[in-house]
Amino acid sequence: MLRRASMLLACRSILAARARPFSTDLPAAPSADATFTEAWTKVIPNMDPPKTPLSFMQPRPPTPSSIPSKLTVNFVLPYASELATKEVDMVIVPATTGQMGVLPGHVATIAELKPGVLSVHEGSEMTKYFVSSGFVFIHANSFADIIAVEAVPLDRLDVNLVQKGLAEFTSKLSSATTDLEKAEAQIGIDVHSALNSALTG
Amino acid sequence: MAMAMAALRREGRRFAPMISPRPITALRSSPLAPSLEDECPIGVRYISTQVVRNRMKSVKNIQKITKAMKMVAASKLRAIQTKAENSRGLWQPFTALLGDLPSANVKKNVVVTISSDKGLCGGINSTSVKISKGLHKLNSGPEKETKYVILGEKAKAQLVRDSKKDIELIITELQKNPLNYTQVSVLADEILKNVEYDALRIVFNKFHSVVSFVPTVSTVLSPEIVEREAESGGKLGDLDSYEVEGGETKGEILQNLAEFQFSCVMFNAVLENACSEQGARMSAMDSSSRNAGDMLDRLTLTYNRTRQASITTELIEIISGASALEG
Numbered sequence: 001m002l003r004r005a006s007m008l009l010a011c012r013s014i015l016a017a018r019a020r021p022f023s024t025d026l027p028a029a030p031s032a033d034a035t036f037t038e039a040w041t042k043v044i045p046n047m048d049p050p051k052t053p054l055s056f057m058q059p060r061p062p063t064p065s066s067i068p069s070k071l072t073v074n075f076v077l078p079y080a081s082e083l084a085t086k087e088v089d090m091v092i093v094p095a096t097t098g099q100m101g102v103l104p105g106h107v108a109t110i111a112e113l114k115p116g117v118l119s120v121h122e123g124s125e126m127t128k129y130f131v132s133s134g135f136v137f138i139h140a141n142s143f144a145d146i147i148a149v150e151a152v153p154l155d156r157l158d159v160n161l162v163q164k165g166l167a168e169f170t171s172k173l174s175s176a177t178t179d180l181e182k183a184e185a186q187i188g189i190d191v192h193s194a195l196n197s198a199l200t201g
Numbered sequence: 202m203a204m205a206m207a208a209l210r211r212e213g214r215r216f217a218p219m220i221s222p223r224p225i226t227a228l229r230s231s232p233l234a235p236s237l238e239d240e241c242p243i244g245v246r247y248i249s250t251q252v253v254r255n256r257m258k259s260v261k262n263i264q265k266i267t268k269a270m271k272m273v274a275a276s277k278l279r280a281i282q283t284k285a286e287n288s289r290g291l292w293q294p295f296t297a298l299l300g301d302l303p304s305a306n307v308k309k310n311v312v313v314t315i316s317s318d319k320g321l322c323g324g325i326n327s328t329s330v331k332i333s334k335g336l337h338k339l340n341s342g343p344e345k346e347t348k349y350v351i352l353g354e355k356a357k358a359q360l361v362r363d364s365k366k367d368i369e370l371i372i373t374e375l376q377k378n379p380l381n382y383t384q385v386s387v388l389a390d391e392i393l394k395n396v397e398y399d400a401l402r403i404v405f406n407k408f409h410s411v412v413s414f415v416p417t418v419s420t421v422l423s424p425e426i427v428e429r430e431a432e433s434g435g436k437l438g439d440l441d442s443y444e445v446e447g448g449e450t451k452g453e454i455l456q457n458l459a460e461f462q463f464s465c466v467m468f469n470a471v472l473e474n475a476c477s478e479q480g481a482r483m484s485a486m487d488s489s490s491r492n493a494g495d496m497l498d499r500l501t502l503t504y505n506r507t508r509q510a511s512i513t514t515e516l517i518e519i520i521s522g523a524s525a526l527e528g
Contacts, residue, residue, distance in 0.1 A: 079287050
């Protein structure tokens with residue numbers, strides 16, 4: 001019983017710490033909430049205003065004056081967080097304009113991803129994932145957020161299935177009639193040929 | 202004898218609401234009286250325990266049912282909680298990049314209310330609807346309009362009553378198949394196609410713990426409004442410092458970004474709301490079983506009192522009859 005009580009206390013203190021916005025960080029953050037809270041209390045005085053996502057987030061560090069040595073990467077998928085604030089040397093992302101290497105101190109960028117290989121370089125080890133699509137945000141403080149819809153490590157891909165899929169979608173494209181079918185078949189071909197080059201290249 | 206009769210009369214008054222209120226005058230009760238009094242047939246003076254016993258049986262059944270519902274809700278919660286926690290990282294990059302502007306002044310607001318399909322889950326759906334109506338009121342003005350998109354039967358029932366003309370889209374039976382990102386992104390696509398918006402405000406209950414659900418509103422702004430806010434400085438002022446790679450124009454990428462943000466935030470919101478629903482159902486069913494238990498205790502006491510009173514009555518009659526014979 002004592003253990004559970006202490007756990008409860010710990011949970012509650014963590015919750016309290018997380019739920020309240022810190023006063024020491026980004027001065028802009030609380031003000032947006034403050035205008036909303038004020039407007040709310042004026043119109044609906046009886047209810048507490050709803051919380052907003054800002055109150056649930058850890059604040060990000062500001063842009064440092066010198067280029068940091070490591071890049072902090074958050075790689076998230078809808079059903080898992082692959083990498084969460086991991087410090088790495090470099091990541092190579094498959095942006096729509098081609099493979100883009102991201103090093104610490106990279107200029108702030110928003111880029112859309114196309115199906116391709118994402119590689120994370122940490123020291124001497126390199127992890128490769130095949131990414132279906134998504135976005136990457138590179139912030140000025142050497143934080144990189146990669147949000148992908150689907151990502152698998154390369155060793156989970158089956159070459160035969162890839163070849164079959166490619167053939168199937170090529171035939172679908174040739175037999176497609178409407179624009180929608182053509183677009184779907186084209187997307188299928190893009191993904192499968194990217195898969196193919198990922199596995200062979 | 203007089204004392205016994207007085208005691209009986211007192212007893213009779215105490216369980217007046219339960220049983221026939223006139224046990225002493227059962228002689229007068231007609232056979233056509235309603236069912237509550239036909240446990241006192243003419244000529245017999247006793248108080249029946251049948252009604253109390255029936256009540257006890259039904260309360261016990263209800264207690265069993267609510268306990269079972271609580272167990273079911275607990276197991277469903279366990280299944281969906283891991284999914285919700287894993288999806289929490291999904292909206293954080295968007296908020297880190299674009300910030301969160303719930304007070305943005307826009308012309309076309311769309312409030313997306315997420316609620317459950319099934320009931321018996323405490324007050325979470327009412328809270329969501331109250332917050333949605335609050336947002337509607339907050340964003341009403343000369344040129345502004347607010348529309349609703351409703352997910353779930355419970356919010357539909359409440360909002361259809363007074364805001365029928367403001368409802369754009371109603372989506373129900375969300376949880377027929379286990380929630381996954383594909384389903385939610387199709388849903389988000391439908392909403393974005395059919396509804397014109399400047400700002401989307403998603404109202405849901407964020408799951409903190411089994412007993413705590415916080416109503417939350419997430420704001421997703423359309424690309425035009427994002428541009429406007431970025432130009433006017435303030436929160437999004439440094440958005441311009443971000444280079445936009447690829448695509449024909451910056452606008453195209455921002456459009457894709459807004460749509461992607463909406464589907465990610467929706468996915469997280471739907472999962473969190475489902476967790477909150479199961480948690481609320483657990484606590485509602487738990488308090489319900491406890492209430493049923495209390496009720497059962499009280500009924501048992503009443504039952505025992507009634508039983509003892511009828512035994513006393515019988516004894517009194519026998520003894521007085523015997524003493525009448527002797528004396």
